[in-house]
Amino acid sequence: MALQIPFSPPDITEDEIQAVSQVMRSGWITTGPRVREFESALQNYLGVKDIVCLNSATAGLELVLRMWGIGEGDEVIVPAYTYAATANVVLHTGAVPVMADCAPGSFNIDPQEIHRKITPRTRAVIPVDFGGWPADYDEIIRVLEEHKSDFKPAHPRQESLGRILLLADSAHAFGAEYKGRKLGGVADITVFSFHAVKNLTTGEGGAVAFSDTLAGADLARELRLWALHGQNKDAHAKQLAGGWRYEILLPGYKHNMTDLAGALGLVQLKRYSSLMGSRKKLYEYYDFLLSEGEWFIRPPFQSADKLSSWHLYPLRIRDAGEEKRDRLILAMNQAGIGVNVHFIPLPLHPLYQRLGYVIRHYPEAYRMYENEISLPLYSQLSQESAEQVVTQLEKLV
Numbered sequence: 001m002a003l004q005i006p007f008s009p010p011d012i013t014e015d016e017i018q019a020v021s022q023v024m025r026s027g028w029i030t031t032g033p034r035v036r037e038f039e040s041a042l043q044n045y046l047g048v049k050d051i052v053c054l055n056s057a058t059a060g061l062e063l064v065l066r067m068w069g070i071g072e073g074d075e076v077i078v079p080a081y082t083y084a085a086t087a088n089v090v091l092h093t094g095a096v097p098v099m100a101d102c103a104p105g106s107f108n109i110d111p112q113e114i115h116r117k118i119t120p121r122t123r124a125v126i127p128v129d130f131g132g133w134p135a136d137y138d139e140i141i142r143v144l145e146e147h148k149s150d151f152k153p154a155h156p157r158q159e160s161l162g163r164i165l166l167l168a169d170s171a172h173a174f175g176a177e178y179k180g181r182k183l184g185g186v187a188d189i190t191v192f193s194f195h196a197v198k199n200l201t202t203g204e205g206g207a208v209a210f211s212d213t214l215a216g217a218d219l220a221r222e223l224r225l226w227a228l229h230g231q232n233k234d235a236h237a238k239q240l241a242g243g244w245r246y247e248i249l250l251p252g253y254k255h256n257m258t259d260l261a262g263a264l265g266l267v268q269l270k271r272y273s274s275l276m277g278s279r280k281k282l283y284e285y286y287d288f289l290l291s292e293g294e295w296f297i298r299p300p301f302q303s304a305d306k307l308s309s310w311h312l313y314p315l316r317i318r319d320a321g322e323e324k325r326d327r328l329i330l331a332m333n334q335a336g337i338g339v340n341v342h343f344i345p346l347p348l349h350p351l352y353q354r355l356g357y358v359i360r361h362y363p364e365a366y367r368m369y370e371n372e373i374s375l376p377l378y379s380q381l382s383q384e385s386a387e388q389v390v391t392q393l394e395k396l397v
């Protein structure tokens with residue numbers, strides 16, 4: 001049965017369709033001028049100098065780890081409360097994902113947990129800005145600085161930074177702000193996702209932003225190599241007159257963004273402040289509608305230090321456990337409303353259980369998960385539909 005109120009459809013207008021059609025008619029559909037244009041538009045929007053677009057956030061996270069010389073024998077700290085991508089990229093490199101619990105009452109990683117989990121093998125930490133709500137970056141950086149004196153670099157990149165790498169999984173948080181700065185320039189390296197369900201979409205896609213405190217131009221150049229077979233020219237440069245000769249410099253992967261995606265992203269970015277505005281309004285409306293109940297714990301979206309990108313509305317049902325929450329989801333679905341759970345903590349999945357992770361070591365993550373229910377949130381959701389969602393939910397609760 002099709003849902004009457006879906007969970008998160010993409011917002012695509014005639015402008016996106018026109019832009020992609022133009023690329024299709026142009027004779028050049030893969031990485032080329034549209035991707036370069038999208039990268040500079042992203043640089044302007046985020047206020048950072050160096051950005052590389054790729055075909056996913058997952059690819060970005062993995063390539064950064066590889067570029068940083070991370071592999072077997074190394075450890076990377078990731079949240080227990082995240083999507084599989086954050087941990088799987090670590091597994092791909094041969095390193096061990098070390099999971100950290102949530103801060104009490106928060107969906108985000110606990111900086112104190114990071115402190116406790118750091119060992120001489122720790123090479124990177126990957127916080128997630130869950131639902132668009134920024135992680136506690138200053139506290140995390142303080143922890144990494146504290147451990148600076150016992151950091152032993154095992155790669156020139158690690159040596160030049162001089163401490164554990166702060167690599168942000170900002171898949172949810174494009175446009176979110178921390179202490180007045182847009183994410184992208186806050187962590188050492190920040191990875192965004194443009195997957196179909198994310199705030200800004202290119203169908204599939206992602207971008208890696210380098211903080212201005214790093215040698216960003218140099219890093220961006222190397223990342224482009226890693227993303228395209230280590231080839232020193234992309235296909236577009238090769239097809240220009242006299243451009244046939246190229247060199248393979250390192251054993252790279254195949255993770256470049258297409259111009260079809262770049263064109264889509266350019267239009268989405270132009271519309272982005274309006275897309276964000278609709279999400280913010282809905283967020284505030286949900287907050288208003290749900291404010292009466294002693295039943296609900298609402299997600300944060302604005303504080304002195306942080307501004308959300310309003311990616312998810314992760315509501316918690318006070319005192320509910322997994323079983324009650326699951327029944328609620330079923331009943332909401334039966335009423336034609338698309339709701340979801342973000343996320344099933346990694347230690348509850350068979351893969352990570354086989355690898356030895358146990359949920360009881362992450363009690364805060366479990367507490368956040370057991371009563372979480374993500375309400376529909378997307379730019380075209382009407383106020384009437386939002387009201388219908390809340391009415392139905394309150395009735396069921």
Ligand SMILES: *Cc1c(COP(=O)(O)O)cnc(C)c1O
Pocket residue numbers: 055056057058059082083085086128169171172192193194195205206
């Ligand atoms: C969506 C998501 C990713 C992966 O993004 P892709 O672009 O699909 O690779 C990574 N981390 C989190 C937290 C996500 O939600």
